[in-house]
């Protein structure tokens with residue numbers, strides 16, 4: 021009888037040790053996933069301003085940088101792009117994209133950058149939003165504009181990323197192609213924008 025009790029106690033102790041080890045292993049496995057939260061910075065840019073902001077964000081938070089590109093080349097001429105974009109927005113035409121984000125599911129924080137076009141989101145970005153599932157992800161919008169502001173860019177990003185936790189975005193004055201100013205976020209202006217981005221990232225607790 022004594023022997024049976026000893027055997028049973030030993031088996032019990034061994035089971036407890038196994039369960040304990042499994043719990044510890046599980047906890048340890050979870051930690052790195054939290055720490056290595058994967059970041060994607062995706063942006064659309066014609067004249068480089070939104071791209072400059074995207075690159076600054078990447079310098080500060082790391083992650084992968086992806087440019088949204090259409091299959092068909094966009095008009096190089098400003099007035100032609102204005103006209104084509106307006107038609108696409110009015111008729112809700114979305115251009116086909118060349119861009120394909122590999123392993124999209126593996127990202128949990130996604131910065132989405134777009135310029136203001138006709139006070140709204142360029143349709144290429146609308147196309148991008150419709151192609152991926154953002155549920156459960158953290159979305160951080162950013163924008164550049166020519167002086168009239170963000171328009172409906174952030175609200176459209178929020179609508180297009182259903183189920184995501186959308187944080188407060190940053191909107192920055194970029195180029196004014198109508199006045200011949202293409203890339204404005206360079207040199208000293210880039211330093212100023214960099215400081216603004218630092219303050220914003222701190223405020224939304226992403227740095």
Ligand SMILES: Cc1cc2nc3c(=O)[nH]c(=O)nc-3n(C[C@H](O)[C@H](O)[C@H](O)COP(=O)(O)O)c2cc1C
Pocket residue numbers: 064065066067068069070071098101102105135136137138139140164165166167168169171193194195196197202203
């Ligand atoms: C087709 C088109 C439409 C635009 N519409 C607006 C607008 O409605 N309001 C505004 O403030 N800027 C407008 N802009 C200016 C851009 O938002 C601004 O130059 C921005 O910084 C460009 O970003 P990018 O250099 O990344 O392309 C427009 C530019 C283009 C090409």
